Amino acid sequence: MSSISKGVKGFIIAGSLAVSSVASAQLKDGLECRYLTVIEQGFLANHVKYTNRDTELQNRVIEQYLKRLDPSKIYLTQADVDLIKKNAGNVFEKTKNRDCSFLETTQKIVLERVQDRANFAKKYLGKEFKFDEKTEFAFDPEKKAWPKDANEANEYLKKYIQFQIGNYLATDMKLEEAKKNVAKNYERAAKRTQETTQDDLFSGYLDSFARALDPHSSFFSRDVLEDFEIQMRLSLEGIGATLSSQDGFTVVEQLVPGGAAAKSGQIDPQDKIVAVGQEKGPMENVIDMDLKDVVKKIRGAKGTKVRLTILRKSGEGKKRFDVTLTREKVNLxxxxxxxxxxxxxxxxxxxxxxxxxxxxxxxxxxxxxxxxxxxxxxxxxxxxxxxxxxxxxxxxxxxxxxxxxxxxxxxxxxxxxxxxxxxxxxxxxxxxxxxxxxxxxxxxxxxxxxxxxxxxxxxxxxxxxxxxxxxxxxxxxxxxxxxxxxxxxxxxxxxxxxxxxxxxxxxxxxxxxxxxxxxxxxxxxxxxxxxxxxxxxxxxxxxxxxxxxxxxxxxxxxxxxxxxxxxxxxxxxxxxxxxxxxxxxxxxxxxxxxxxxxxxxxxxxxxxxxxxxxxxxxxxxxxxxxxxxxxxxxxxxxxxxxxxxxxxxxxxxxxxxxxxxxxxxxxxxxxx
Missing domain, CATH: 3.90.226.10 (2-enoyl-CoA Hydratase; Chain A, domain 1)
Structure with missing residues (x-):
């Protein structure tokens, strides 16, 4: 649920100490391990209930971080979870001493498991695969334990894949195409895990810290803060289209009336954006790119131009063409x-x-x-x-x-x-x-x-x-x-x-x-x-x-x-x-x-x-x-x-x- 916000203000009140601490350091362009404890203190200085880092809060942070890493419980096993908890150890003491190596160690474990499941999914979806609509499985991760080992994880994944195939078949897609899409989804998950930046790791940890305090405290990365501000003021500068990510493609969901995309008459809902370029320079392929990164490339200052390569279904075939739009202020x-x-x-x-x-x-x-x-x-x-x-x-x-x-x-x-x-x-x-x-x-x-x-x-x-x-x-x-x-x-x-x-x-x-x-x-x-x-x-x-x-x-x-x-x-x-x-x-x-x-x-x-x-x-x-x-x-x-x-x-x-x-x-x- 959206929070009641008192508005976007300064890092204030008792958190003013945190400002001077962060501002006095020579900052690089992005988060660093040495800032984590200072930012944690900003939360604790302002939070209605919590003031100190204690063992209970520490355990909560680790639990929230695990939920963030594998929310559906399809990748990690209980052994992995135990190892991650052991590596995290006294997490508050580590971040205080500017030791964030546990985040990188954890990410290596996650990447290995995501790749394991992607390989298994590809193998399971081979020639011998049979769709079974009678498959039943526990859908809610809150009501299931972590898999004991790789075998149990793979058995659950079989059921999960049946569910995913069912989702595609429900859209009148053929079985072979559905199989390819599901396999690609796991490949993309592995690719995105591999592309996780240090900034992502630190942002994820800080958000887990915040959510360990209560359900509505959170850490806003720069991208998330920008999205929050757009929603609060109901306006942005861009092309005026709602986008989603489907099977590796950025898809136009809706056109905002009066926006650049709608006024051009060249873009329709369900069009796929496959490449983006600025006013000058090369077109960049955005297939399989994270949606937030595609959005970043499309948004821009009012009056500037953006070029899009559109892929549109046309009869039994597909039509590919380029569109140039001038960004403008869009009222949502x-x-x-x-x-x-x-x-x-x-x-x-x-x-x-x-x-x-x-x-x-x-x-x-x-x-x-x-x-x-x-x-x-x-x-x-x-x-x-x-x-x-x-x-x-x-x-x-x-x-x-x-x-x-x-x-x-x-x-x-x-x-x-x-x-x-x-x-x-x-x-x-x-x-x-x-x-x-x-x-x-x-x-x-x-x-x-x-x-x-x-x-x-x-x-x-x-x-x-x-x-x-x-x-x-x-x-x-x-x-x-x-x-x-x-x-x-x-x-x-x-x-x-x-x-x-x-x-x-x-x-x-x-x-x-x-x-x-x-x-x-x-x-x-x-x-x-x-x-x-x-x-x-x-x-x-x-x-x-x-x-x-x-x-x-x-x-x-x-x-x-x-x-x-x-x-x-x-x-x-x-x-x-x-x-x-x-x-x-x-x-x-x-x-x-x-x-x-x-x-x-x-x-x-x-x-x-x-x-x-x-x-x-x-x-x-x-x-x-x-x-x-x-x-x-x-x-x-x-x-x-x-x-x-x-x-x-x-x-x-x-x-x-x-x-x-x-x-x-x-x-x-x-x-x-």
């Missing part, structure tokens, strides 16, 4: 807040409602930069001008973002008052309150907030605050993600990246932390993410929840005048819930979701390849349709979602109640 509009207006008929009365699709809490910290709070304020003003009768704020796919924007957005719907309190590293210090200070009530009418199990962080602050003030009805998954912590992103001098560190826990006005428990929905809907595996409490080393005294502000409530808003009454929730439950029970789309959840639960620890074939084929078709659809078509599909439609129905019920009308519940209807 798909991640920006937007509103759709829907006209409804309720008992012969026309009602206009607004559905606000709000996928992230973005904020560009640069002067004059774009922010989600400013965008939403404009949207709400437009909704008022159009005289809508009610609003749905959709946070169901919103993983969080800017804390400052979350406070401002919650404040759009009441007068002034506390939104969130944040704890600090200092146990004796009182929590600091963040409050909305704008006296305007931008929207005073009926409000429904739509959430899901993946609504996290800033989404939980907004939904929880509006629920605590009885300002909105929360509809969606049984509860939200449960991320109740705040992170700061602190850049390291000399362009060495940044640390993202958990600096506090937050509490909503009722006094609860959303940590683990999340925000409970008033009206529960079945959702595709309603699984016990999804949520903060299932993550490694998640911090424990806490409760403080409630801190609701009387100033938030407006009883009279233009900003007057009506508090949600418990009896309203009861009536709305009865009507919603009745609609959901009759809805075929919700029935499908429940069936899928039950199927996944029954499947348990194992997965059958035949199920992959069936399920993936349907999912791939839907995903492809989404990627190639126009903006209007995407919006049409969005409005067809069962949770969106039910949120609309709940809003219409709420509008009637606030108008003083009585809702007829299913029980009352049957009694008549």
């Amino acid at each position: 509009e798909d991640e920006a807040a937007s509103i759709t207006y829907v006209d409804k008929d309720v008992n012969g009365q026309k009602k206009k409602i607004g559905i606000i699709n709000f996928p992230s809490f973005y904020a560009d910290s640069r002067r004059g930069g774009r922010s989600s709070a400013a965008d939403l304020k404009k949207i709400v003003k437009e909704a008022n001008d159009k005289k809508v009768d009610g609003l749905v704020l959709d946070l169901s796919n919103n993983g969080g973002g800017s804390l400052e924007d979350a406070v401002k957005i919650a404040g759009l719907f009441f007068q002034t008052g506390n939104v969130v309190k944040q704890s600090s590293k200092n146990e004796g210090r009182a929590e600091s309150a963040l409050r909305d200070t704008d006296p305007a009530v931008d929207w005073a009418g009926p409000l429904v907030v739509l959430t899901s199990r993946i609504s996290a962080s800033a989404s939980e602050i907004v939904s929880g605050t509006l629920q605590d003030y009885r300002r909105a009805v929360v509809v969606g998954g049984d509860h939200t993600y449960g991320k109740g912590s705040v992170q700061s992103v602190l850049p390291i001098p000399n362009n060495l990246g940044a640390i993202k560190v958990t600096v506090g826990m937050f509490f909503i006005p009722g006094g609860k932390s959303t940590q683990h428990r999340g925000v409970d929905a008033d009206i529960i809907l079945p959702g595709p993410f309603s699984s016990d595996d999804i949520g903060e409490k299932s993550m490694d080393y998640s911090l424990p929840p806490k409760t403080i005294e409630a801190f609701l502000s009387p100033d938030a409530f407006v009883k009279d005048g233009p900003g007057k808003w009506t508090e949600i009454k418990p009896e309203w929730i009861k009536s709305i819930k009865e009507r919603s439950n009745d609609r959901v029970a009759k809805n075929d789309e919700f029935k499908k979701i429940v069936d899928e959840l039950n199927k996944a639960k029954a499947r348990g620890k194992t997965i059958r390849v035949s199920e992959v074939l069936k399920d993936k084929n349907e999912k791939d078709k839907k995903e492809k349709a989404k990627k190639t659809a126009s903006k209007a078509k995407k919006n049409e599909e969005y409005l067809k979602r069962p949770d969106i439609q039910e949120a609309e129905s709940v809003l219409l019920d709420l509008i009637q109640l606030q108008e003083g009308k009585t809702l007829v519940t299913p029980k009352q209807a049957s009694a008549k």
Whole structure:
């Protein structure tokens, strides 16, 4: 889940010592072993809970590093793991003494095992290979042990390869081509492991250190920091295309409307980029190149040119051609807040409602930069001008973002008052309150907030605050993600990246932390993410929840005048819930979701390849349709979602109640 960020700031607070230590050294272009302890200290100086390196933290770091090296547990054996742990030994003492040889030793072990599995995969996929769709295997690495030896690793790999072949066959690919692709995937894994740089090793270790503190602390390499900043400000300079890596090719997934690629009319979704060149100089082959390296070559300053060699499927054959594009500023509009207006008929009365699709809490910290709070304020003003009768704020796919924007957005719907309190590293210090200070009530009418199990962080602050003030009805998954912590992103001098560190826990006005428990929905809907595996409490080393005294502000409530808003009454929730439950029970789309959840639960620890074939084929078709659809078509599909439609129905019920009308519940209807 996206973290609540306090913005990209300096390597500050107690970490200021780390700045002077790093900055005073004569830095080379990249990380070095001697910087690791200093950067670790930057994490510990700012982290809400941890201050010292101890044995428990050391063991966690090693466990996280192993997960990073082999997340699927298909390469390393238990003997390898034991050897890596032995070599790492007293890792904190080693890094303190500028001894990072254990990282290189570990990488040699990993490379050897990746090459072993690649050789085995090639041999297994030979002429004698037979696809067996009845293959069952434990898919979740968390629920399986490391293989005892090479034989056990290879036996598991056979099942894993059957699963991979099934994925390709589900796309209507022939068996021989699927075999070649899977074998090449393992060859590429070996090649990339071999190409691992010292910078990669140090970045990987530091990220493992961060993740040993809690699930949301992390180390940002220079590339990762750049991506983070792009997402927060919703703009970049490039060609305006979303890219992915498939079978060694860089594939165009989507074109950003108004971007250079879309305006050229020469590039289509599913085109493959096989070579990249700058305005002058040779074209460079990018087949089998890591996606982040291809992206680096394509991105560039506004006004400069980039040349691409495109490979496109044409009938039964393939077409190859070159395109020259001028890079320009690209606004990532798909991640920006937007509103759709829907006209409804309720008992012969026309009602206009607004559905606000709000996928992230973005904020560009640069002067004059774009922010989600400013965008939403404009949207709400437009909704008022159009005289809508009610609003749905959709946070169901919103993983969080800017804390400052979350406070401002919650404040759009009441007068002034506390939104969130944040704890600090200092146990004796009182929590600091963040409050909305704008006296305007931008929207005073009926409000429904739509959430899901993946609504996290800033989404939980907004939904929880509006629920605590009885300002909105929360509809969606049984509860939200449960991320109740705040992170700061602190850049390291000399362009060495940044640390993202958990600096506090937050509490909503009722006094609860959303940590683990999340925000409970008033009206529960079945959702595709309603699984016990999804949520903060299932993550490694998640911090424990806490409760403080409630801190609701009387100033938030407006009883009279233009900003007057009506508090949600418990009896309203009861009536709305009865009507919603009745609609959901009759809805075929919700029935499908429940069936899928039950199927996944029954499947348990194992997965059958035949199920992959069936399920993936349907999912791939839907995903492809989404990627190639126009903006209007995407919006049409969005409005067809069962949770969106039910949120609309709940809003219409709420509008009637606030108008003083009585809702007829299913029980009352049957009694008549």
